[in-house]
Amino acid sequence: MKTLNRRNVLLATLIALVMVVSACGAKDDNQASNAENSSSTNKLKITMWSQFADPNSKDGGFVGFYKALEATKAQFPDVEIEHVGVGGESYKTKVKAASAANELPDIFYTWGGGFSQPFIAGNRILPIDDLAKDGTLDQIVPGTTDNFIFDGKLYGLPINIATAQLYVNKELFEQAGAKIPETWDELTAAVDALKAKGIQPIALGAKDRWPAMQWNAILAIRTAGVEAVNAALTKKGSFDTPEFTEAAAKYKQLIDSNAFGDHFMGTSYDDATNMFLSGKAGMMFMGAWVNGQIEDGSSLVKGKVIPIKFPVIPGGKGTADEWFGGSGETFVLNSDLKNKERVWEVYKFFIERMSKEVFLAGSGSSAWKIDAGDTSQVNPLALQIGELSSKATGFSYWWDQMLDGNDTESMFGSLMKFVAGKTTPAEYTKELQNQINRGQ
Template identity: 70%
Template sequence: MKMFRKITSLGVAAILTVTLTACGSTKSDSGQPAGSNSPKSTAAAAVEKIKISMWSQFSDPNSKDGGFIGFYKALDATKAKFPNVEIEHTGIGGEAYKTKIKTASAANELPDIFFSWGGGFAQPFVAGNRILPLQDLAKDGTIDKLVQGTTDNFTFDNKLYGLPTNIATANLYINTELFQAAGAKVPATWEDLLADINLLKAKNITPIALGAKDRWPAMFWNSILDIRMGGTAAVNATLNKTASFDTPDFQAAGRKYKELIDAKAFGENPLGTSYDESINMFLTGKAAILYMGAWVNGQINAPDSAVKGKVDVVKFPTISGGKGNADEWHGGSGESFFINKDVKNKERVWEVYKYFMETMAKEVYLAGSGSSAWKGDLGDTSKVDPLAVKIGQLSAKATGFSYWWDQMLSGNDTESMFGSLMKFTAGKVTPEEFTKELQSKINPGK
């Protein structure tokens, strides 16, 4: 999906030194006396090489997506940092990646390190004993370097399985040039948004680029409307299977979504446009509004972008009568890399892994795609994408987050959610039927 994020040779030498000292042995790993000047023992300690296999969804090293940029910069930096570690990366794009890692997990053929989402998506890997718990390794000071709450989606039964990279949020992007041409204003309320949609349509401008053909962009709109009507706590309770989808608040959110569909806010055929096509519509000035993750910042402000300098980002409008507020966000920290439980050279892999994760967090932020989940100096931030800077300012006072539904739900629940949402988007069920169907399929009995 969207998708969407971070030791030195001296460190390796230090580890080897500590190991030899702790053992109190008079023999080296090669069988030579400890401290021997034997060329064989010196070479073994200094240049022993290992190979680490890594899979990710970052398939295109030339992508302008901030997440991709950050990933490849972190990968290159890690390779340079550890010359005696060969990282063999395989990138698989889109839904094919999810299929590949699920298949590999079932066959117990996962790579040493692999990209994953947290929440419900990660649960089968945990249940199948496929990934390495990190809580003991992370007591080396790593936990203290993380922003509080950013490991929640990677923690199961009080065990930590992944480190975060970034805090991702879905944001409302508006093309200020198109807004001005239509006489529309930045929407602060739901009524403002509906008025803008009518003004844009009158100028033959598609109001909102959706991309529902790929399903998850429609989920973003449904999710934020649920957040505005019910609040993040209520939404998270349903995703955690402790509350009901079929409530007056979520029914009201469904009616808001239907208002947009009926108003042709997403165009004549909401299901007819893919994610890539919808992004292209926005980037070429054919659509005025985009509700999407910060990973699009790099594309919007790329040197050759037709909308560079013409786009502003704002909080999603408030809705009168809703229990949510403007400082509750769709998003959070939900993407990570996991380490295979059966990985060899665990301690060395951990050192490489944590360096890579922290570096990726920094580079993704510098590429303008989400705030870093790691504390500390981010280096020269003077050239950080202005949209990313503003998103950081807008979300600094966040009072709640609710992460992507397709990652929080697991297995058949995710497919059930998408199936129901697509029927609803196609106008085949009412808002009330939609919430009842979600409840019956995902949270029966709640």
């Protein structure tokens, strides 16, 4: 009996000990779980959408975006940024559909001008005037927020000052005995000289439409001037003027002279860019985002290309210092955003950092007053463009972004009919005015 009692006591003691240990373990587990939940609760999650779908792209805009994104994550370890990148026109479709369903992310990429107008009209974007009173605007280059102001309210911070310029392959020009053009006559003479040597004069991927639009835009800037072009784009002026018709006539002159080759209507932007990068075309009019590709270590034209101001047109109202470009790309905040002040700190850090990284990647000048540090490794083309555009007297931004969605499609429809030879210059500019600025 005594032995049994002893065993019972021992068994009871062991059971009690196990229960105590188990209770302590459960308490520790609960504490760990609570700490994890607390950490998860305090970690701010931000959703972000952009058109930067390829993290391996050598495009300066892509490089700048991903470097800025990583720097922002490092700067704010208590923030989780969930990024979704969608390329090309698919991004525009995605963001428009999400806006209609009121399912936009916390931060999303957009363009100034007409593209953002429907989002603002639908109260989908948060005005940032009050948030920006913290001194942020003092750090930004004057005038670079113009395309993000609607009805007197600011909706986005600028990233960079983008420009389109004429890229010239010096080696091919030397082979053809052509002069680097500064005037329209010198440009057409270079076209003839390159053709005589069996070299395609200009690479153009009209299949994607917007590269064809770029040529129309810069020619209009040279014939009509940026003030008139901007007035037409903002429905304060007309496309149906002698100056716009002259620009279209100059465009037709290049098309008829086979300056863009036989198949430019069926050539994509990527194919046209590859044509220029492989040394098979003498010129390309394009944005600074191609700088990285041109100067890449594997590029066949590295060191052979220079950017120049687009040639002036005699009698035109535009000067060589008026540029196609400006500041028009940004990220904006969802109007339904929670934790506005915390997200604002992350947002403005990201935008400023991207501005710096895009510049260092050789894709446009910074729209922020940054200390870029050592620029010895900056893409030489970017430095040259910065010097060329330092005396700019005016900018006119991308037409497909300045116009709203329906007007953009109308513009592209009329433009592609014209470049295909289905309408005359006068018919084209009249149609453009009737479809986009009827009644102006």
